[in-house]
Amino acid sequence: MAITVKFFARLREELGMDEVQLDFVAGLTTQQVWQNATRQEVLPAKTLVAINQQYASEQSLVKDNDEVAFFPPVTGG
Amino acid sequence: MAVYLKNGLFDPFKEVQQHQQQLEANIGKGQYGASAVFIGSMRDFNEARNVSSMTLEYYPGMTESALEVICQEAKEKWPVLDTLVVHRVGDIQPNDSIVLVAVWSAHRGAAYDANRYIMEALKSRAPFWKKETTASGGHWVEKNTPA
Numbered sequence: 001m002a003i004t005v006k007f008f009a010r011l012r013e014e015l016g017m018d019e020v021q022l023d024f025v026a027g028l029t030t031q032q033v034w035q036n037a038t039r040q041e042v043l044p045a046k047t048l049v050a051i052n053q054q055y056a057s058e059q060s061l062v063k064d065n066d067e068v069a070f071f072p073p074v075t076g077g
Numbered sequence: 078m079a080v081y082l083k084n085g086l087f088d089p090f091k092e093v094q095q096h097q098q099q100l101e102a103n104i105g106k107g108q109y110g111a112s113a114v115f116i117g118s119m120r121d122f123n124e125a126r127n128v129s130s131m132t133l134e135y136y137p138g139m140t141e142s143a144l145e146v147i148c149q150e151a152k153e154k155w156p157v158l159d160t161l162v163v164h165r166v167g168d169i170q171p172n173d174s175i176v177l178v179a180v181w182s183a184h185r186g187a188a189y190d191a192n193r194y195i196m197e198a199l200k201s202r203a204p205f206w207k208k209e210t211t212a213s214g215g216h217w218v219e220k221n222t223p224a
Contacts, residue, residue, distance in 0.1 A: 009134050009206035010217040048204075053139035055202075069136065075218040076133065076164065076205025077117055077176050077196060 001064055005037045008071035011047065024064040031058040033068050046073050078152070078160050080144040082135065084167040089116045089177040096161045100181060109158050109181040113188035115196055121171035123218070128209045131169045136204040140164075147198040151180070155187035160195065164205065197224065 001024040012018045020037050028036070030049045035041060043049075049056050050069040062068055079096060093114055100109070121128055148160040163177040178195050182188040200221050207218040 006136075008136055008204070009208070013217075050136075050139060050204075053136070053142060069139070071136070071204060072206065072217070073220055074200075074202065074204050075207045075221050076135075076203050077200040077221065 003033065003062055003065065004067045005033060006067065006069040008069065010072050011044070011070055024062075026064075028062050029059050030056055030062060030068055030070075033062055034070060043070070044072075047071070048073065078145070078148050079162070080141055080148065081163045082141065082166050083163060084165075087163055087165070087174060087177075089114075089163065089174045092161065092163050092177055093179050096159070096179065097181070100159050104158065108183070110183050111181070111185040111188035113180045113182075113185070113192040115176075115178045115192055116174055117176040117196075119169050119171050119173050119175055123209060123222075126209070126211045126216075128171065128211055130171070130210045132208045132210075132215075133164075133166045133169060133175070134206045134208065135166045140204045143203045144199065147195055147202065150198070151191040151195050154194065155182065155191040156184075157182045157187055157191045160191070162195065162199070164199075164203075166205070 002021050003024050005020050007015050007018055015038055022036055031043055034043050043058060048071050051060055051066050144162050151157055158181045161179040165175050178192050180188045180192040209216050
């Protein structure tokens with residue numbers, strides 16, 4: 001009963017971690033997962049969220065074994 | 078439809094040639110009348126700074142699948158015969174090719190439009206992040222430049 005939380009790019013550097021495992025708690029949104037994982041209240045502006053490698057929102061619900069990722073706006077190409 | 082991430086130099090013209098030979102082997106010669114090719118390269122300046130090198134971070138798994146979804150969308154919007162996307166990751170030097178988007182179709186309109194669509198969607202949705210190295214240190218690029 002766990003979820004994996006990943007951070008990329010500037011967020012990864014600022015938080016000083018690229019991945020953390022959290023106990024699964026039913027009914028949590030990605031916003032609440034962010035708070036539990038980082039001890040920070042607010043998701044930084046413009047942060048993008050993915051669940052199981054697909055874009056999701058701050059209000060999306062997280063299921064057991066999900067991989068939740070937080071990252072800044074993308075800058076490829 | 079192919080998507081490749083390359084950690085190291087690649088020759089975009091060779092990639093196009095190889096993919097086109099494979100396409101001809103699969104569907105026969107004379108099927109496509111248009112090949113639209115876009116190549117993006119690293120500049121040595123950005124936002125008025127001199128940039129000596131750059132690192133491209135990505136999200137293994139999601140980056141590839143996001144690119145595949147974008148190419149699939151292009152195939153649904155236009156009569157496209159095939160697409161090829163190659164993108165660098167890791168450390169990059171000025172003048173290196175960063176991205177290649179190639180589209181084959183029967184007529185030029187679809188090839189041009191689908192190529193532009195893939196490139197713009199890649200810029201806004203594919204999980205890549207650039208960190209530039211300048212004289213004052215490393216800087217994450219906050220947003221992409223307008224087209």
